[in-house]
Amino acid sequence: MSTRTLLVRWMYLVAAAHLLAGVLLPLCADAEITDGYRRGIEAFFFDGAAPAAGRALQVWWLSLFGPTVQAAAIWMAGLVVIGDKQRNAYAWVMLILGLLVWAPQDMLISARAECWTNLWLDAVAMMVMLPPLLWLCKLDLACKRKAV
Numbered sequence: 001m002s003t004r005t006l007l008v009r010w011m012y013l014v015a016a017a018h019l020l021a022g023v024l025l026p027l028c029a030d031a032e033i034t035d036g037y038r039r040g041i042e043a044f045f046f047d048g049a050a051p052a053a054g055r056a057l058q059v060w061w062l063s064l065f066g067p068t069v070q071a072a073a074i075w076m077a078g079l080v081v082i083g084d085k086q087r088n089a090y091a092w093v094m095l096i097l098g099l100l101v102w103a104p105q106d107m108l109i110s111a112r113a114e115c116w117t118n119l120w121l122d123a124v125a126m127m128v129m130l131p132p133l134l135w136l137c138k139l140d141l142a143c144k145r146k147a148v
Contacts, residue, residue: 025066
């Protein structure tokens, strides 16, 4: 199996993981498993325990974010298919640009709110997606140059 095939399969797996996370977010937004995460965010905004309305708003936002992640996962998967089937470096570049627009902003917002879990999740996302995408872009650009 080629390096390219492994990297493409990895990107399909990453897109599937995003889809699953997007499906689970609304289901788990108020679950005990996310309690520590929510309390970490609440600590920045409230002294002590968050009022019921604050907690409800946070659960609503987390739930609402789920469909957004699902949509991004579908777009991601579509670009992976295009990059894979057509050996289209443009698809990989668009995924790379999306990461480079999203991650710094998300990390800055998270750091300002002292939401370190988000910052670490963003860093992990960048580490698992950016290197394979850069490699795929390089491979497909080299393939196009050979064909010309």
